[in-house]
Amino acid sequence: AQSVSQHNHHVILSEAASxxxxxxxxxxxxxxxxxxxxxxxxxxxxxxxxxxxxxxxxGIKGFEAEFIKSKFSFNLRKPSVQWSDTAEYFCAVSLTGRxxxxxxxxxxxxxxx
Amino acid sequence: GAxxxxxxSRVICKSGTSVKIECRSLDFQATTMFWYRQFPKQSLMLMxxxxxxSKATYEQGVEKDKFLINHASLTLxxxxxxxxxxxxxxxYICSASSGxxxxxxxxxxxxxxxxxx
Numbered sequence: 743a744q745s746v747s748q749h750n751h752h753v754i755l756s757e758a759a760s761x762x763x764x765x766x767x768x769x770x771x772x773x774x775x776x777x778x779x780x781x782x783x784x785x786x787x788x789x790x791x792x793x794x795x796x797x798x799x800x801g802i803k804g805f806e807a808e809f810i811k812s813k814f815s816f817n818l819r820k821p822s823v824q825w826s827d828t829a830e831y832f833c834a835v836s837l838t839g840r841x842x843x844x845x846x847x848x849x850x851x852x853x854x855x
Numbered sequence: 856g857a858x859x860x861x862x863x864s865r866v867i868c869k870s871g872t873s874v875k876i877e878c879r880s881l882d883f884q885a886t887t888m889f890w891y892r893q894f895p896k897q898s899l900m901l902m903x904x905x906x907x908x909s910k911a912t913y914e915q916g917v918e919k920d921k922f923l924i925n926h927a928s929l930t931l932x933x934x935x936x937x938x939x940x941x942x943x944x945x946x947y948i949c950s951a952s953s954g955x956x957x958x959x960x961x962x963x964x965x966x967x968x969x970x971x972x
Contacts, residue, residue: 784965785859785964788961841904841959845891845898845900848898
């Protein structure tokens, strides 16, 4: 069965610091990759997604992620975080042709002003 | 963006009773809805996928007689936890998708916290 690993459970950064959150998946077939964000008290929202094509995908709010197939990774990055980025971030994977998502355990990001 | 609501947001019930949770797509027609369960500090785990007008598809290990899912219309799916027990206490989240392709985005509801005493 496929699984998704997020290595960082809790990350604390100061404003303007750069962010990279790791995500690895364990499936050798063709996958679709997602990053979701959950702000405090709100529902999950899609940050960005990768289906095919350019492995560097850009999402909302200045976030980007790079798909490295050889490493089974889809790390999330942002060059300069803001206090408003404080949230929980989830990486998710679906098999191509299926819509069901497998989520990682999430990374709680705390940005200090 | 598309909005998905859940009701109630929070429910406390006694052991042995049944609880119904509603998931509604407010501004789009959801051909498919998904039900997830999230334990504290853990990931969302898919419980079942429901398509409007047909039976839900349950993930392995999920008891279909315990977690009854009905997707009777294109804007409403319900999850009924029957004969609830304390171990059913969890955060239940639904998502909805408007199309049949894996490219169709899922929109998530705010979740329902169930506490079984």
